[in-house]
Amino acid sequence: xxxxxxxxxxxxxxxxxxxxxxxxxDGICCLEGISGFGKTTLLRLVAGLLxxxxxxxxxxxxxxxxxxxxxxxxxxxxxGENVAAVLPRGRAGEAARWLRExxxxxxxxxxxxxLSGGQRRRVALARALAFGGDLLIMDEPLEGLDPGLSARxxxxxxxxxxxxxxxxxxxxxxxxxxxxxxxxx
Amino acid sequence: MITPDSGKKRRFLPIGAxxxxxxxxxxxxxxxxxxxxxxxxxxxxxxxAALSSQAAFWISVLYSLSRILLGFxxxxxxxxxxxAATLRFRAADALISPLLRVVRATPVASFIILAxxxxxxxxxxAFTAALMVTPLVWGNVTHAVEKTDKAYLEMAEAYRFGPxxxxxxxxxxxxxxxxxxxxxxxxxxxxxxxxAAEVLCQPPDAIGxxxxxxxxxxxxxxxFAWTAVVIALSFTIEKGFAAVVGRRGxx
Numbered sequence: 001x002x003x004x005x006x007x008x009x010x011x012x013x014x015x016x017x018x019x020x021x022x023x024x025x026d027g028i029c030c031l032e033g034i035s036g037f038g039k040t041t042l043l044r045l046v047a048g049l050l051x052x053x054x055x056x057x058x059x060x061x062x063x064x065x066x067x068x069x070x071x072x073x074x075x076x077x078x079x080g081e082n083v084a085a086v087l088p089r090g091r092a093g094e095a096a097r098w099l100r101e102x103x104x105x106x107x108x109x110x111x112x113x114x115l116s117g118g119q120r121r122r123v124a125l126a127r128a129l130a131f132g133g134d135l136l137i138m139d140e141p142l143e144g145l146d147p148g149l150s151a152r153x154x155x156x157x158x159x160x161x162x163x164x165x166x167x168x169x170x171x172x173x174x175x176x177x178x179x180x181x182x183x184x185x
Numbered sequence: 186m187i188t189p190d191s192g193k194k195r196r197f198l199p200i201g202a203x204x205x206x207x208x209x210x211x212x213x214x215x216x217x218x219x220x221x222x223x224x225x226x227x228x229x230x231x232x233x234a235a236l237s238s239q240a241a242f243w244i245s246v247l248y249s250l251s252r253i254l255l256g257f258x259x260x261x262x263x264x265x266x267x268x269a270a271t272l273r274f275r276a277a278d279a280l281i282s283p284l285l286r287v288v289r290a291t292p293v294a295s296f297i298i299l300a301x302x303x304x305x306x307x308x309x310x311a312f313t314a315a316l317m318v319t320p321l322v323w324g325n326v327t328h329a330v331e332k333t334d335k336a337y338l339e340m341a342e343a344y345r346f347g348p349x350x351x352x353x354x355x356x357x358x359x360x361x362x363x364x365x366x367x368x369x370x371x372x373x374x375x376x377x378x379x380x381a382a383e384v385l386c387q388p389p390d391a392i393g394x395x396x397x398x399x400x401x402x403x404x405x406x407x408x409f410a411w412t413a414v415v416i417a418l419s420f421t422i423e424k425g426f427a428a429v430v431g432r433r434g435x436x
Binding site: 047049065066068070072074076077085086131 | 337340343350
């Protein structure tokens with residue numbers, strides 16, 4: 001369980017959160033809310049990529065995997081190399097397995113520029129899953145995927161990681177993820 | 186509309202342009218009528234053929250090429266290492282950056298004259314070539330690394346990349362295109378500055394020295410012939426180097 005207590009955060013003069021308190025229970029947590037309400041900022045705060053100006057975040061496990069809203073694949077590396085980049089030196093071979101899991105085995109040698117938006121999203125997902133950890137944070141991971149693929153990817157995540165915090169901006173996606181729904185408004 | 190014919194025409198265009206300028210040169214030489222002021226292309230070609238039939242010609246070419254290339258390689262190595270040092274250590278940045286900016290702004294002739302006094306004439310061409318290339322490589326690499334995409338760095342932080350992995354997977358690929366561009370520009374600069382240094386310090390058997398003596402003895406066809414050699418070598422080096430370092434594009 002991750003507890004957020006009286007959290008405040010601003011980007012310069014723009015206040016994003018003021019005294020926010022909430023709890024992410026174990027299991028799947030689906031963070032809902034319209035664009036601009038700070039879902040991405042909250043995820044980055046939980047992951048430790050941003051520091052709150054006030055308040056505390058407790059219960060975050062030591063190893064957190066993060067799937068960004070943008071793919072952030074290194075354009076000079078192939079799909080396989082991008083996944084292998086987050087693996088320890090001796091386990092780089094596991095990249096192929098994760099690409100197979102996201103149905104991109106044949107694209108292992110392709111550069112990101114030669115992949116479609118949905119394929120890049122799945123490589124980013126494979127990378128996040130390959131990194132492992134006790135918590136997987138995902139920012140709109142199903143963006144650009146068709147309904148069938150979205151369902152299979154959501155099932156893959158649920159079968160691979162116990163604790164997940166994921167953002168969603170549609171009821172359909174929230175239904176796919178299941179678990180606890182938290183609305184940011 | 187692009188047709189096979191227009192492709193053929195495009196291939197012949199440079200040859201046509203070359204022949205046009207040769208004709209202009211020939212006409213100008215005939216108008217001047219004095220080979221000591223402007224020799225004809227034919228006279229230059231004959232001189233070049235005569236020069237290239239001698240072993241001394243090839244020794245000069247090899248001598249100048251090897252020394253200037255050595256200076257170029259030293260400049261690339263120094264520029265790369267200094268870029269790494271200034272990016273990594275604040276103190277190194279404070280010490281080295283102003284110095285390299287001064288080097289970049291100083292006329293090459295000043296360095297050539299000073300180098301003749303400091304290291305003797307044999308080492309001057311390589312020293313000058315290195316001095317031309319070092320600030321160029323340093324500037325390009327530091328600028329590129331400073332502009333590294335913050336999104337990639339945040340991704341590296343999220344996935345806990347160590348310093349080595351960050352260097353290998355983000356900084357080096359980010360800096361590589363700028364490093365290549367600096368090398369491609371630098372090879373031409375090094376060659377021209379190296380030959381200029383040879384003209385000023387006249388190391389024995391160097392192309393620059395041959396140019397200098399051709400000027401002293403008013404052997405204008407030889408002056409043109411050696412200049413043609415410099416231009417041809419410059420093209421060859423630049424093209425050759427581009428083929429080597431430009432083999433893999435992008436990062």
